[in-house]
Structures are given as structure tokens and as C-alpha cells.
Amino acid sequence: MxxxxxxxxxxxxxxxxxxxxxxxxxxxxxxxxxxxxxxxxxxxxxxxxxxxxxxxxxxxxxxxxxxxxxxxxxxxxxxxxxxxxxxxxxxxxxxxxxxxxxxxxxxxxxxxxxxxxxxxxxxxxxxxxxxxxxxxxxLDPRLEHVGMLMEPTTVVCKAWEQAQRVGERAWFEPERVLVTGAGPIGLLAALLAVQKGLDTHVLDRVVDGPKPGIVKALGATYHHDDVCEVAGKLQPDVVIEATGAGPVVFGAIENTGAYGIVCLTGVSPSGRTLRIDAGDVNREIVLENDAVVGSVNANLRHYHQAAAALAKAxxxxxxxxxxxxxxxxxxxxxxxxxxxxxxxxxxxxxxx
The missing domain is CATH 3.90.180.10 (Medium-chain alcohol dehydrogenases, catalytic domain)
Structure with a gap:
């Protein structure tokens, strides 16, 4: 073969x-x-x-x-x-x-x-x-032509599970989510956010091509402006970060709502230097009880969660x-x- x-x-x-x-x-x-x-x-x-x-x-x-x-x-x-x-x-x-x-x-x-x-x-x-x-x-037989999306969906199922677990340190009823990056991981993260009934926003740098239409068809809002501007206005309760781009990562961390959770799924390339005000980032996280968590891969539980999510999509x-x-x-x-x-x-x- x-x-x-x-x-x-x-x-x-x-x-x-x-x-x-x-x-x-x-x-x-x-x-x-x-x-x-x-x-x-x-x-x-x-x-x-x-x-x-x-x-x-x-x-x-x-x-x-x-x-x-x-x-x-x-x-x-x-x-x-x-x-x-x-x-x-x-x-x-x-x-x-x-x-x-x-x-x-x-x-x-x-x-x-x-x-x-x-x-x-x-x-x-x-x-x-x-x-x-x-x-x-x-998998549901309806997914015969799209079921290869299962594995990336498991990644975002885990990311959402991690955000939920962190949020449940205290009272947690998120309303607004920002997904940074409109690749497959980001779009599938947005799918899960919509399924959870959240006000869903997706940020990507492109203005042409299929991504804006895919986001709109999901019932979410597409943005292409600077992350600090977008997140600063939205003050999201949860950010699912799927770019791995340093400025986007730190822009998201600095601009969540109080008790904000940022889940990092994108892997950043090494060798790039970014100037940040580390003291300001630390102050923001501590004084607002924010959390930043990394998430990669998935276990069997997340595969079953993903199968259920795709079956509903x-x-x-x-x-x-x-x-x-x-x-x-x-x-x-x-x-x-x-x-x-x-x-x-x-x-x-x-x-x-």
C-alpha cells in the first residue's frame, strides 16, 4: 500500500x-x-x-x-x-x-x-x-467528509475544559470570549464557544479570503484590528489564543476583563525578542485574579467531547x-x- x-x-x-x-x-x-x-x-x-x-x-x-x-x-x-x-x-x-x-x-x-x-x-x-x-x-456517520477535523477539535475541547476548571476556582459565568487566530484551531474553538452560548469574537489579521465569512456563518463577530484595541474594548472573560504570536499573546493577557482567563494553544517560535512591561503584566494578573494557562494535546476524554461537539455542528x-x-x-x-x-x-x- x-x-x-x-x-x-x-x-x-x-x-x-x-x-x-x-x-x-x-x-x-x-x-x-x-x-x-x-x-x-x-x-x-x-x-x-x-x-x-x-x-x-x-x-x-x-x-x-x-x-x-x-x-x-x-x-x-x-x-x-x-x-x-x-x-x-x-x-x-x-x-x-x-x-x-x-x-x-x-x-x-x-x-x-x-x-x-x-x-x-x-x-x-x-x-x-x-x-x-x-x-x-x-464518529457520527454524518461526518464522513469532515471527520478529520476531530483531532484539532480535541485540542480545543481540552483548552475549554482547562479554562472551565480554572474559572471554577470561584463563581464563574463567562459571557464573552475572544479567540485569537482564525486557523482551524481558532475556528473550532469559536465553534465550541458558540455551542456554549457565549458572545464569541474572533481576531485574525486577514481581511480577505474565507475566514471572515466562516466566522460570520458561525454567528460570531470577526475582527482584524490590533489585539489591544479589540480586547481592550471587549474585555473578554476568556481568551483562547491560537496564534503563538508574542504581541498577540501579551496583548490578550493585558486586556481581559477582571478574573480573566487566557488559554494558550499556539506555540511561539523561539529567537524573537519582544519588549514588554513585565511589572504591568504581573500587576494586572495579580490584582484582577487573572490566570494564564497553556494547553496542548488531548486525552481520550477530550476525543469523546470532540465527537459530541462535531455531531452537534x-x-x-x-x-x-x-x-x-x-x-x-x-x-x-x-x-x-x-x-x-x-x-x-x-x-x-x-x-x-
């Missing part, structure tokens, strides 16, 4: 390769792949910035935003042939640390976790793949996030960004 593979930490090594067909273990599903979402992590691995092949291997099958259909399932499992499924990305570390031992493997303390398509386990970027039944999640709106689809034999094209891209998807089923 064909698969999208890379030699980790070697720029220019991305290619579609022939690999052996998978053989499911007794506790695994055999899955026909349908599609694969491409994100910044995949592009960074393709550029050779990081990534780890399975032990004793030189190449890694890329891809963690999966979508497939079950071909064969163990008799005693809750799955059956024809089910639409996604595979969880992270696996607990083998020790395990306390967090992994309690199912919170997204909070692994010792860094010995592994991840499909990223760290030491082949990903889902092949025409067929296997996944343990304990790390597979069934407008499928046509979700489809609008997918601005480009490419077949597997041209998969490398998905790694060159286009100005109007929101989410790029690689079609993996045999018809392409």
Missing part, C-alpha cells in the same frame, strides 16, 4: 512510499483510511525540525489527524465493520508517570509518551492502518473549513501553503 513517509530531521525527505500492509493485533481495528488533515506539526516534521521514527526504522509514516472506516474489528469490541472512526494520537509512557497512570496522558510528566505520526509510532497517513480499540473513537459549516483537498499521489502539495488555506486535507481512499 502507499503511505506518506518522511525521514525525521531530514528536510526534503517527504514522499509517497510503498509500505507493507498492516496486520492488526488481537485488540486492534483494521481501518480503511479516508482522509488525513495536515497541520503545522506535520509541516514542521516535513521541514526536518523534529520527529522520531519507530525504533530500528529510518522513516516515519506521517499524519495524526485521521479519519477512516473499520474493515474488521475484534469480536468482543464495541466496533463493527463500517464504523467511521478516528485514532487517538498520543499513547501513555511505559513507566507510567502518575498522570499517564490515571489516563491523563496529555499531561505526561516525564516525556516518555509516544505519538502516532510524530514520535516513535507510525501515523495515519497510509491507505490502511490499525489502531487499538482502546484508542479509537467512533452544522456539517456544511465544518466543510467550509476544508479549503483544499489533494489526492495521496500529490500529497506533498498539501505542504505548500496557499494564501486562502484554512484546512488542507489529503484524500487517502483508494478512489484517489
Amino acid at each position: 502507499r503511505a506518506l513517509t518522511v525521514a525525521p530531521k531530514q528536510s526534503g525527505s517527504l514522499e509517497v512510499s510503498e509500505v507493507p500492509d498492516p496486520e492488526p493485533a488481537a485488540d486492534e481495528l483494521l481501518v480503511d483510511a479516508l482522509a488525513l488533515g495536515v497541520c503545522g506539526t506535520d509541516r514542521e516534521i516535513a521541514r526536518g525540525e523534529y520527529g522520531w521514527a519507530p525504533p530500528q526504522r529510518d522513516r516515519l509514516i506521517l499524519g495524526h489527524e485521521s479519519l477512516g472506516r473499520v474493515v474488521r474489528a475484534p469480536r468482543d469490541s464495541d466496533f463493527e465493520s463500517g464504523d467511521l472512526v478516528v485514532g487517538v494520537v498520543r499513547r501513555p509512557d511505559p513507566v507510567p508517570c502518575g498522570a499517564c497512570a490515571h489516563g491523563e496522558f496529555d499531561m505526561c510528566r516525564n516525556g516518555r509518551y509516544t505519538e502516532r505520526g510524530i514520535k516513535e509510532i507510525d501515523g495515519y497517513g497510509s491507505q490502511r492502518w490499525c489502531v487499538e480499540t482502546d484508542f479509537a473513537v467512533r 452544522d456539517v456544511d459549516w465544518l466543510a467550509g473549513l476544508i479549503t483544499r483537498r489533494v489526492p495521496l499521489d500529490r500529497a506533498t502539495e498539501a505542504f505548500t501553503a496557499h494564501p486562502t488555506d484554512v484546512k488542507v486535507v489529503i484524500e487517502l481512499d483508494s478512489g484517489n
Whole structure:
């Protein structure tokens, strides 16, 4: 079968390769792949910035935003042939640390976790793949063409869970949220905010392309002005930060409402210097009981939350996030960004 593979930490090594067909273990599903979402992590691995092949291997099958259909399932499992499924990305570390031992493997303390398509386990970027039944999640059949959005949705489900947990230190009834960044993570964070009944605002620097219309169709408000100006007027109760851009991060932190919560999901590049008034930021956080929390990855609980959120969503709106689809034999094209891209998807089923 064909698969999208890379030699980790070697720029220019991305290619579609022939690999052996998978053989499911007794506790695994055999899955026909349908599609694969491409994100910044995949592009960074393709550029050779990081990534780890399975032990004793030189190449890694890329891809963690999966979508497939079950071909064969163990008799005693809750799955059956024809089910639409996604595979969880992270696996607990083998020790395990306390967090992994309690199912919170997204909070692994010792860094010995592994991840499909990223760290030491082949990903889902092949025409067929296997996944343990304990790390597979069934999707509503309506999501057949958009279900690869599941993994990024898990990221924002966790972010919202973290914001809720922090807020419940005391009385907490948020009304207004600002999402910074209108990429897939930001737009899906806004989807969850709207589902929660919040007054939802999305900030991005672009004025053209599909993003303003996607936000409007969600029933949220789109902004493209400076973050300090926008957040200063809104005084949001919660900010979900999805850009990783330093000025946006600190502009959001400085301009929340009292008892404001900023959840950081974007990863900032290193090597850039930003001048800030650290004393003013500290004073703001302390005197207003504000909180800033980082959030990355997701555990099985968040996958089930994401499946429920997507099942409630407008499928046509979700489809609008997918601005480009490419077949597997041209998969490398998905790694060159286009100005109007929101989410790029690689079609993996045999018809392409």
C-alpha cells in the first residue's frame, strides 16, 4: 500500500512510499483510511525540525489527524465493520508517570509518551492502518467528509475544559470570549464557544479570503484590528489564543476583563525578542485574579467531547473549513501553503 513517509530531521525527505500492509493485533481495528488533515506539526516534521521514527526504522509514516472506516474489528469490541472512526494520537509512557497512570496522558510528566505520526509510532497517513480499540473513537456517520477535523477539535475541547476548571476556582459565568487566530484551531474553538452560548469574537489579521465569512456563518463577530484595541474594548472573560504570536499573546493577557482567563494553544517560535512591561503584566494578573494557562494535546476524554461537539455542528459549516483537498499521489502539495488555506486535507481512499 502507499503511505506518506518522511525521514525525521531530514528536510526534503517527504514522499509517497510503498509500505507493507498492516496486520492488526488481537485488540486492534483494521481501518480503511479516508482522509488525513495536515497541520503545522506535520509541516514542521516535513521541514526536518523534529520527529522520531519507530525504533530500528529510518522513516516515519506521517499524519495524526485521521479519519477512516473499520474493515474488521475484534469480536468482543464495541466496533463493527463500517464504523467511521478516528485514532487517538498520543499513547501513555511505559513507566507510567502518575498522570499517564490515571489516563491523563496529555499531561505526561516525564516525556516518555509516544505519538502516532510524530514520535516513535507510525501515523495515519497510509491507505490502511490499525489502531487499538482502546484508542479509537467512533464518529457520527454524518461526518464522513469532515471527520478529520476531530483531532484539532480535541485540542480545543481540552483548552475549554482547562479554562472551565480554572474559572471554577470561584463563581464563574463567562459571557464573552475572544479567540485569537482564525486557523482551524481558532475556528473550532469559536465553534465550541458558540455551542456554549457565549458572545464569541474572533481576531485574525486577514481581511480577505474565507475566514471572515466562516466566522460570520458561525454567528460570531470577526475582527482584524490590533489585539489591544479589540480586547481592550471587549474585555473578554476568556481568551483562547491560537496564534503563538508574542504581541498577540501579551496583548490578550493585558486586556481581559477582571478574573480573566487566557488559554494558550499556539506555540511561539523561539529567537524573537519582544519588549514588554513585565511589572504591568504581573500587576494586572495579580490584582484582577487573572490566570494564564497553556494547553496542548488531548486525552481520550477530550476525543469523546470532540465527537459530541462535531455531531452537534452544522456539517456544511465544518466543510467550509476544508479549503483544499489533494489526492495521496500529490500529497506533498498539501505542504505548500496557499494564501486562502484554512484546512488542507489529503484524500487517502483508494478512489484517489
